[in-house]
Amino acid sequence: MRYLIAFITIFLSHTIFATTIGLYSNKLESQGNDERRRLQIVGKERNHAPVAPNRLSIVAAENFYGQLAKEIGGNNINVSSIISNPNADPHLFAITSSTSKQIHNAQIIIYNGANYDGWMDQILKSQQNLIVINVASLMQLNKPNINPHIWYKPDTMPTLALYLTNLFVHMDSQHAIQYKQNLAIFLAENKQVQTKISALKAKYACVAVTATEPVFNYMTDAIGLQMQGLDFQWKIMNDTEPSPKMLSGYLDLLNEHKVRLLFYNSQVTDGTTKNILAIAKKNNIPVVGINETMPPNILVNAWLINQLNQTEIALQMGILEQIGAPMKQRVKPPINYRQ
Numbered sequence: 594m595r596y597l598i599a600f601i602t603i604f605l606s607h608t609i610f611a612t613t614i615g616l617y618s619n620k621l622e623s624q625g626n627d628e629r630r631r632l633q634i635v636g637k638e639r640n641h642a643p644v645a646p647n648r649l650s651i652v653a654a655e656n657f658y659g660q661l662a663k664e665i666g667g668n669n670i671n672v673s674s675i676i677s678n679p680n681a682d683p684h685l686f687a688i689t690s691s692t693s694k695q696i697h698n699a700q701i702i703i704y705n706g707a708n709y710d711g712w713m714d715q716i717l718k719s720q721q722n723l724i725v726i727n728v729a730s731l732m733q734l735n736k737p738n739i740n741p742h743i744w745y746k747p748d749t750m751p752t753l754a755l756y757l758t759n760l761f762v763h764m765d766s767q768h769a770i771q772y773k774q775n776l777a778i779f780l781a782e783n784k785q786v787q788t789k790i791s792a793l794k795a796k797y798a799c800v801a802v803t804a805t806e807p808v809f810n811y812m813t814d815a816i817g818l819q820m821q822g823l824d825f826q827w828k829i830m831n832d833t834e835p836s837p838k839m840l841s842g843y844l845d846l847l848n849e850h851k852v853r854l855l856f857y858n859s860q861v862t863d864g865t866t867k868n869i870l871a872i873a874k875k876n877n878i879p880v881v882g883i884n885e886t887m888p889p890n891i892l893v894n895a896w897l898i899n900q901l902n903q904t905e906i907a908l909q910m911g912i913l914e915q916i917g918a919p920m921k922q923r924v925k926p927p928i929n930y931r932q
């Protein structure tokens with residue numbers, strides 16, 4: 594009977610997810626490239642049942658890890674996320690007294706590590722009896738000068754999902770079945786992310802692209818795209834000034850059509866980024882905005898697929914641009930999302 598319930602739950606959730614993605618694709622086709630509207634279409638919270646007492650209490654430094662914990666823990670856990678504003682630059686985050694209080698009341702802490710949220714190391718020094726998950730350490734990526742945007746590495750979220758499931762089962766065995774069911778749902782949805790990455794790789798491996806910052810680079814590496822202008826991207830990420838030579842080399846990528854697509858950090862729209870976007874536009878190079886922080890009301894896998902879908906559209910447009918396709922074709926690329 595338990596297995597039957599588990600099967601039905603997985604089936605229903607999968608259907609909801611597929612429908613959500615389907616709806617999203619239909620809307621996308623009719624709405625064009627309005628990124629903000631796209632991101633609002635997909636969200637769906639999975640759990641609406643009443644909350645159980647004595648829940649495990651979790652604080653995530655970043656909201657995509659908090660959302661993952663919610664998807665695995667369901668109503669048996671209490672999650673709050675510290676960085677959750679999709680309109681602010683997380684690299685410039687500063688702690689407040691309420692941040693320390695929030696952490697003090699938690700049982701489990703999840704944070705990125707890899708120097709992305711160094712403020713967390715400071716807070717944790719004064720805390721005891723906390724279970725701390727440093728995601729970079731979990732992924733064996735806690736090395737100096739590593740690209741900190743490790744949540745876009747395709748195996749990070751599934752690995753953390755499994756880790757959290759085992760932890761929740763250990764700490765709250767009473768709800769073990771539910772945690773395991775939620776993991777199965779998450780992994781089934783995540784297969785769609787992995788399938789999308791493989792499909793893009795089969796079509797677009799070795800295409801040259803660039804970015805204003807190295808936010809999506811683990812994902813573009815997985816697709817096999819050739820990322821250009823890395824030294825410049827790191828300067829922008831660290832809020833440091835690129836040398837004139839570095840800047841002119843970077844702008845040549847766009848002006849001389851050496852790349853087919855530009856990724857930009859949708860949360861950092863300073864003068865330099867705006868300038869680069871304008872130059873890309875002038876040269877008809879498609880752009881894709883990538884979030885550092887997750888927008889509200891969306892599941893982790895849907896969020897990742899959204900951004901991969903946007904990448905797919907832009908790559909198609911970039912390739913059509915390269916072979917000199919007429920403007921009409923560029924405006925509405927022929928894409929079937931339900932392949």
Ligand SMILES: [Zn+2]
Binds near residue numbers: 684806830
């Ligand atoms: Zn960043």
